[in-house]
Amino acid sequence: xxxxxxxxxxxxxxxxxxxxxxxxxxxxxxxxxxxxxxxxxxxxxxxxxxxxxxxxxxxxxxxxxxxxxxxxxxxxxxxxxxxxxxxxxxxxxxxxxxxxxxxxxxxxxxxxxxxxxxxxxxxxxxxxxxxxxxxxxxxxxxxxxxxxxxxxxxxxxxxxxxxxxxxxxxxxxxxxxxxxxxxxxxxxxxxxxxxxxxxxxxxxxxxxxxxxxxxxxxxxxxxxxxxxxxxxxxxxxxxxxxxxxxxxxxxxxxxxxxxxxxxxxxxxxxxxxxxxxxxxxxxxxxxxxxxxxxxxxxxxxxxxxxxxxxxxxxxxxxxxxxx
Amino acid sequence: xxxxxxxxxxxxxxxxxxxxxxxxxxxxxxxxxxxxxxxxxxxxxxxxxxxxxxxxxxxxxxxxxxxxxxxxxxxxxxxxxxxxxxxxxxxxxxxxxxxxxxxxxxxxxxxxxxxxxxxxxxxxxxxxxxxxxxxxxxxxxxxxxxxxxxxxxxxxxxxxxxxxxxxxxxxxxxxxxxxxxxxxxxxxxxxxxxxxxxxxxxxxxxxxxxxxxxxxxxxxxxxxxxxxxxxxxxxxxxxxxxxxxxxxxxxxxxxxxxxxxxxxxxxxxxxxxxxxxxxxxxxxxxxxxxxxxxxxxxxxxxxxxxxxxxxxxxxxxxxxxxx
Numbered sequence: 001x002x003x004x005x006x007x008x009x010x011x012x013x014x015x016x017x018x019x020x021x022x023x024x025x026x027x028x029x030x031x032x033x034x035x036x037x038x039x040x041x042x043x044x045x046x047x048x049x050x051x052x053x054x055x056x057x058x059x060x061x062x063x064x065x066x067x068x069x070x071x072x073x074x075x076x077x078x079x080x081x082x083x084x085x086x087x088x089x090x091x092x093x094x095x096x097x098x099x100x101x102x103x104x105x106x107x108x109x110x111x112x113x114x115x116x117x118x119x120x121x122x123x124x125x126x127x128x129x130x131x132x133x134x135x136x137x138x139x140x141x142x143x144x145x146x147x148x149x150x151x152x153x154x155x156x157x158x159x160x161x162x163x164x165x166x167x168x169x170x171x172x173x174x175x176x177x178x179x180x181x182x183x184x185x186x187x188x189x190x191x192x193x194x195x196x197x198x199x200x201x202x203x204x205x206x207x208x209x210x211x212x213x214x215x216x217x218x219x220x221x222x223x224x225x226x227x228x229x230x231x232x233x234x235x236x237x238x239x240x241x242x243x244x245x246x247x248x249x250x251x252x253x254x255x256x257x258x259x260x261x262x263x264x265x266x267x268x269x270x271x272x273x274x275x276x277x278x279x280x281x282x283x284x285x286x287x288x289x290x291x292x293x294x295x296x297x298x299x300x301x302x303x304x305x306x307x308x309x310x311x312x313x314x315x316x317x318x319x320x321x322x323x
Numbered sequence: 324x325x326x327x328x329x330x331x332x333x334x335x336x337x338x339x340x341x342x343x344x345x346x347x348x349x350x351x352x353x354x355x356x357x358x359x360x361x362x363x364x365x366x367x368x369x370x371x372x373x374x375x376x377x378x379x380x381x382x383x384x385x386x387x388x389x390x391x392x393x394x395x396x397x398x399x400x401x402x403x404x405x406x407x408x409x410x411x412x413x414x415x416x417x418x419x420x421x422x423x424x425x426x427x428x429x430x431x432x433x434x435x436x437x438x439x440x441x442x443x444x445x446x447x448x449x450x451x452x453x454x455x456x457x458x459x460x461x462x463x464x465x466x467x468x469x470x471x472x473x474x475x476x477x478x479x480x481x482x483x484x485x486x487x488x489x490x491x492x493x494x495x496x497x498x499x500x501x502x503x504x505x506x507x508x509x510x511x512x513x514x515x516x517x518x519x520x521x522x523x524x525x526x527x528x529x530x531x532x533x534x535x536x537x538x539x540x541x542x543x544x545x546x547x548x549x550x551x552x553x554x555x556x557x558x559x560x561x562x563x564x565x566x567x568x569x570x571x572x573x574x575x576x577x578x579x580x581x582x583x584x585x586x587x588x589x590x591x592x593x594x595x596x597x598x599x600x601x602x603x604x605x606x607x608x609x610x611x612x613x614x615x616x617x618x619x620x621x622x623x624x625x626x627x628x629x630x631x632x633x634x635x636x637x638x639x640x641x642x643x644x645x646x
Contacts, residue, residue: 143444144507181378
């Protein structure tokens with residue numbers, strides 16, 4: 001039976017069953033107890049939602065549906081969706097209201113990884129210990145699977161049964177984080193920066209755009225779903241930006257210190273490629289100190305949302321993780 | 324002065340000036356008088372909007388902003404935006420309310436062309452008489468410029484000062500047309516179909532998804548901006564689907580009959596690549612008849628919107644054009 005193009009119908013009505021769990025690749029990360037249970041819970045919820053949302057071979061061409069699911073199922077920490085759910089809870093909202101946005105953020109993140117791995121970009125063969133999309137499906141399908149996940153991210157979040165004004169605010173925030181002024185802009189500048197002398201200003205600009213914007217949007221979008229007021233949004237913007245920075249510095253440190261097994265890819269690749277990193281800028285000890293400063297900034301920002309313990313733990317986790 | 328990442332601010336407040344016109348490449352198409360004036364008007368309005376919306380080198384990395392503008396300015400007929408504006412007018416709405424959506428549709432269309440032209444896909448060197456994006460900017464930047472236009476399309480339409488419920492309906496419609504069940508799905512199946520025996524069912528499925536869905540979404544999204552009721556939306560869905568089919572059949576015919584100068588690319592490429600086309604399916608005469616049937620279907624669908632003369636002319640234009 002070939003797929004039939006057209007808008008989705010009745011998707012929200014389909015009951016979830018045990019067959020719906022996308023089982024992600026187990027991570028070798030050592031997760032602090034305080035946040036491990038929440039991360040596992042958030043991961044299970046968002047993976048069930050993704051499984052339900054992603055097209056099957058009846059709804060889209062079989063190979064495309066496969067390629068989309070392959071990369072989404074490659075999993076990882078699901079930190080962004082966890083931040084989205086935690087953002088809703090931190091402002092007194094309901095976790096399920098943030099679930100479509102959380103799934104959307106993960107799809108958007110996955111699209112960016114598929115495209116970043118392409119031969120014309122970072123040319124990576126492995127991602128989270130598995131062959132990258134273009135290695136399995138070929139370049140054309142990898143590009144198109146990324147494109148499809150990109151669109152589906154917006155479609156998914158706009159399907160949430162929330163006030164349309166909230167959906168518009170979430171989608172705008174996600175687009176600002178993802179577009180030319182955010183993630184894509186950061187990737188362009190990152191590619192252009194290879195071999196250049198690192199400066200703290202340039203590094204911050206790249207990482208704020210490439211990684212930080214989407215991490216900040218994750219917590220803010222979740223908080224919007226939870227009914228956050230303007231003051232809480234502002235505080236969580238600051239929190240998210242700091243967590244994004246901490247996360248990126250930790251990434252640079254891990255590329256130097258972690259094993260291939262921990263990373264699921266070849267470590268030391270940044271140095272070999274003369275990548276502009278925080279380690280290149282400040283050394284290992286200096287980079288760790290910058291990461292700790294960023295975490296402290298994130299924790300300081302939490303005062304207007306009652307020093308939410310879950311968000312505090314997620315901020316500490318961003319640097320304490322081992323992969 | 325390097326670009327600074329972050330959300331856009333105050334863009335809507337900037338007054339438009341004469342410097343804002345993106346001048347598109349003049350087309351060699353002979354346009355029937357009845358629709359020529361409207362197409363020229365719609366083109367000028369949407370190009371001014373695109374010029375205003377697209378990032379500058381202060382808002383995004385310079386080369387990215389350049390690459391985005393290069394492909395958008397390559398222009399063409401701007402049929403989709405014209406359909407969006409005409410859709411708003413047909414239901415008694417205001418043209419300017421549909422303008423952000425019209426610009427969004429053109430950005431989305433442009434992103435799809437950039438990615439379709441990539442070496443891993445159709446591998447085209449020329450588009451509308453100019454070198455394709457990857458020929459000018461390299462593959463990495465072409466992929467990223469497409470990605471950025473994809474995101475900006477959603478960001479742009481969500482910025483319109485309309486009822487959020489209308490924005491959500493427009494964005495959902497656009498995403499359905501663009502995603503795995505629409506345009507991207509159609510491109511995947513189109514790539515897979517090279518060399519296969521054409522069947523009418525398969526061709527229709529491919530083209531409904533790859534081309535028809537976005538053309539239908541253009542007129543429907545415009546009509547939503549203009550305050551269309553459910554009955555008008557339904558009629559315009561049918562109109563749009565028929566126009567999309569007519570447009571695609573005409574494209575297949577033009578690939579056989581037009582000159583390189585008219586097309587702005589090499590004609591006969593479909594046949595050389597063993598592409599599945601309506602000409603391969605039904606022959607030139609048969610394909611022209613199918614296109615005429617589709618136009619008749621489009622005109623029949625217009626009765627619930629007062630047989631709108633502008634939309635009727637645009638439907639006829641979809642097959643009467645010479646490029």
